[in-house]
Amino acid sequence: MFDLLRKYRxxxxxxxxxxxxxxxxxxxxxxxxERTNILxxxxxxIMAPAQSGLETVLDRIAGIWDRYLWLVDTEADNLRLNKENxxxxxxxxxxxxxxxxxxxxxxxxxxxxxxxxxxxxxQVITEDATSWFRTVMIDKGSEAGIREGMPVVVAxxxxxxxxxxxxxxxxxxxxTDASSAIATLIQRNRSRGICRGSGTGLTxxxxxxxxxxxxxxxxxxxxxxxxxxxxxxxxxxxRVEREEYGMFQQVEVAPAVDFSRLEEVLVLLEENP
Amino acid sequence: xxxxxxxxxxxxxxxxxxxxxxxxxxxxxxxxDLLLLVVAYxxxxxxxxxxxxxxxxxxxxxxxxxxxxxxxxxxxFLLIFLMIKTGxxxxxxxxxxxxxxxxFFATLVKGMLISALLLLFAEAGRQxxxxxxxxxxxxxxxxxxxxxxxxxLPDRRMERRGGFLGLSREFSx
Numbered sequence: 001m002f003d004l005l006r007k008y009r010x011x012x013x014x015x016x017x018x019x020x021x022x023x024x025x026x027x028x029x030x031x032x033x034e035r036t037n038i039l040x041x042x043x044x045x046i047m048a049p050a051q052s053g054l055e056t057v058l059d060r061i062a063g064i065w066d067r068y069l070w071l072v073d074t075e076a077d078n079l080r081l082n083k084e085n086x087x088x089x090x091x092x093x094x095x096x097x098x099x100x101x102x103x104x105x106x107x108x109x110x111x112x113x114x115x116x117x118x119x120x121x122x123q124v125i126t127e128d129a130t131s132w133f134r135t136v137m138i139d140k141g142s143e144a145g146i147r148e149g150m151p152v153v154v155a156x157x158x159x160x161x162x163x164x165x166x167x168x169x170x171x172x173x174x175x176t177d178a179s180s181a182i183a184t185l186i187q188r189n190r191s192r193g194i195c196r197g198s199g200t201g202l203t204x205x206x207x208x209x210x211x212x213x214x215x216x217x218x219x220x221x222x223x224x225x226x227x228x229x230x231x232x233x234x235x236x237x238x239r240v241e242r243e244e245y246g247m248f249q250q251v252e253v254a255p256a257v258d259f260s261r262l263e264e265v266l267v268l269l270e271e272n273p
Numbered sequence: 274x275x276x277x278x279x280x281x282x283x284x285x286x287x288x289x290x291x292x293x294x295x296x297x298x299x300x301x302x303x304x305x306d307l308l309l310l311v312v313a314y315x316x317x318x319x320x321x322x323x324x325x326x327x328x329x330x331x332x333x334x335x336x337x338x339x340x341x342x343x344x345x346x347x348x349x350f351l352l353i354f355l356m357i358k359t360g361x362x363x364x365x366x367x368x369x370x371x372x373x374x375x376x377f378f379a380t381l382v383k384g385m386l387i388s389a390l391l392l393l394f395a396e397a398g399r400q401x402x403x404x405x406x407x408x409x410x411x412x413x414x415x416x417x418x419x420x421x422x423x424x425x426l427p428d429r430r431m432e433r434r435g436g437f438l439g440l441s442r443e444f445s446x
Contacts, residue, residue, distance in 0.1 A: 010321045014355050017325045021332075021351050025344030029394055035343070043337045046285065051293050058297070129292045129338035131302045131407045132387065137338070163341050173341050178403055179395065199403035260301055 035148055036164045044141075044166035051125055052139070107155035108264060119153075119266040120144055125169070134177035134197065136160075138265060141168045149227060151268045157233035157256035158182065158221060159265050170267075174259055175234070176200060183224035184234055186217050195219060195234055195253060202235055204251035211249070213240050219253050229268065284331055287311065292338045303410060305418045308335050309383060312350045313375040313419075316357025317364070328354035342395060349386045353379050369423055376419035380412035 005012065028035065108121060122138040140146055142165045150162045152172045160180065164171040173180055176197040184195040184204065191211045193204045207213055217237040223230025239252040287307040296304060308331045315324040332350030336343045357375060364371055388401040 013321045013325065017329060017351055018348070018355070021329055021344065021348035025342065025348050025390070026394060028343040037343060039333055040337045040343065043285075043288075043334060047289060047292075050289055054289075054293050126292050126338070127296055128340070129288070129304065129335055130306065130340070131304045131411060132384070132404050133340045135339070135341065164337075171338075177341065179341050179391075199406065 033148070036166065040164060041166045044164075044169050048166075048168050051137075055125070104155070104264060108266060110155065118269040120146065120269055122146075122170075122265055122267055124262050124265060134174040134180075134199065134259070135163070136172050136174065136262060138170050138172060138267070139168070140267065141166050141170045143167045145269050146170045146267050151228045151232075152265050153232060153268060154257055154262070154265050156258070157235065158228060159257050159259075159262065161227055162267065172265070175202065175257075176255060176259060182228060182234065183222045184219050185222040186211075186213055186237070187220050188217050189213070192222060192224075193251070201238075202253040202255055204237065204253050205248070207249050207251050209242055209247060209249050213237060213249065213251055215240060280327065284308065284311070284334055288334050288338065299414075302407060303414060305414045306335075306380065306383070306411070307418065308332075309350070309353070309379055309415060310372075310376055310419050310422055312354050313357060313372060313379050316354045316375070317361050317371070321358060324354055324358060325351060345387065345390060345395075348390065349383055352386055353382055356382065372423060373416050373419050377412045377416045380415045381408060384408040384411075 028037075120140060122140040122144075124136045125139050126137040128135040138152075146162055146165050148162050148165055152159045152161060158175055160172040160174040160177075162170050163173045174197070175182060175195065176199060178197050178199060180197040182195045183192070185192045186204075186207075189212055191207055191213060193207045195202045195204055202219075204213075204219060215237055219234040219237065221228040221230060221232040221234060233256045235253040235255040235257075237251055238254045239250075241250040243250075291305065291307045299305075312328045312331055315327055318324075319327065328350045329347050332347035333344070335346040335350070339346060357379070384404045388404050392401070
C-alpha cells in the first residue's frame, strides 16, 4: 500500500493540489457576502504603504525634474532671467494641471450634490495586474465606510462597483470588464436591457428586434438589480444591427466614462460612514 | 526559513513592480506577468510539492490585484507549473532559450486556461475575445522580460552550479 502511494506520490500530490485549488475557486465564486479573504486583506495592507510611497517619490522626482533639472543649462546664460523664467514657468506649468484638476473636482462636486446618497471621493491608485481584466484599486477602504457591492461613479456616469475591500483600499470592477452586467434602459424610449462589458466598450443585450433603438440614444441605469441608483448615465449607442432572424438586435454602447483617464471617483455610500 | 522569507519578499517585490511600477512605464493594456516567469522557473527547478504550493501562492497573490474572483489565477498558475514539471525531464535545461520559450508558451497556456475556467465556472464566456486580442503581444512582452530576467542573473551562478540556472544538475539521473 505504502509502496503504491510512494510510486504515485507526484500524481497524487498534483491531483490533491488541483482539487484543493478548484474547490477554493469554486467556493469563492459562490460567496455573495464578505468576498475579501484574509490573504487579500493582508497583501493589500502590506502593499498600501509601498504604493502611496511610490506615488510620493514619483511626484517628488517629477517636481525636481520639472522645476530644476531641465533649467540648469539656461542658468549659465542669464541668472536673473533664468530665475524669473523658472518661477514663471513653474507657475505656468502648474496652471493647466490645476485648472484641469479644478474642473474635474468641480464636476464631481456638482454630481455629488445631485445624488441622494452620500458620496465618498477616492483616488485611483493602480489598475488591474493583468491586461485581461478591467479593475482598478482606489485609496479608500472599509475604514472609510466602503463595502462590497457599492456603486462607483464619476461626473460623466457609472464607473463600476466595489468587489473587494481592505481597511485602506478597495478594488473596483469597471463596467467594461467582461464579467460586469448592469440593468439599464434606453433613455428615449425606456427599452430595457442588460449592459455587459466587452473589454473596451459595452453591449446592450436583450433588446427586442422591434424596439426602436437609434445611434446616439443615451443608455442609463434602470435601478433594477439593487446596485446602481436609477438614472445614472452609462453611455451612448454607437452601433445597431438587426439581423433577418432572431429575437434580439445587437446594440453596441460607447461608455460615457473615459476609463483610460480615470483619476478621481465617487463611491456612493448607503449611509454616513 | 531564510530562503522561504526571501521568496515571500521577492514575490511581493515582483508583484509591486508588476502592479505599481510597470504600468507607468509601458503603454496601456500592455502588462507583463512577472509572477508567471517565476512559475516557469519553479517548474524547471523545484519538486512537485514545494513548487506546486509556491505556484499556487503566486497565483493567489496575482488574484489579489487581478480579475474579479479569487482563486482563478491560483489554479491557473498551479496547472501551468504541473504542465512544465511534467515535461521538465524532456527539456534541454542547458539552453538559456528554454526559459524564453517557456515564458512565451506559458502565457498562451495561461490565456487558454483562464478562458476555459471562466467558461466552465463563472459564466464569463465573453472574456475570451479580450484575451485573444491581447494574448500574443503579452506573450512577446513576457518573453522580453524573461530575457531581461536572464540578463540580470549573475554568470557565476551558471558556472558554479553547472548548466543553465543549475538545472542540468537537478535533472541529471
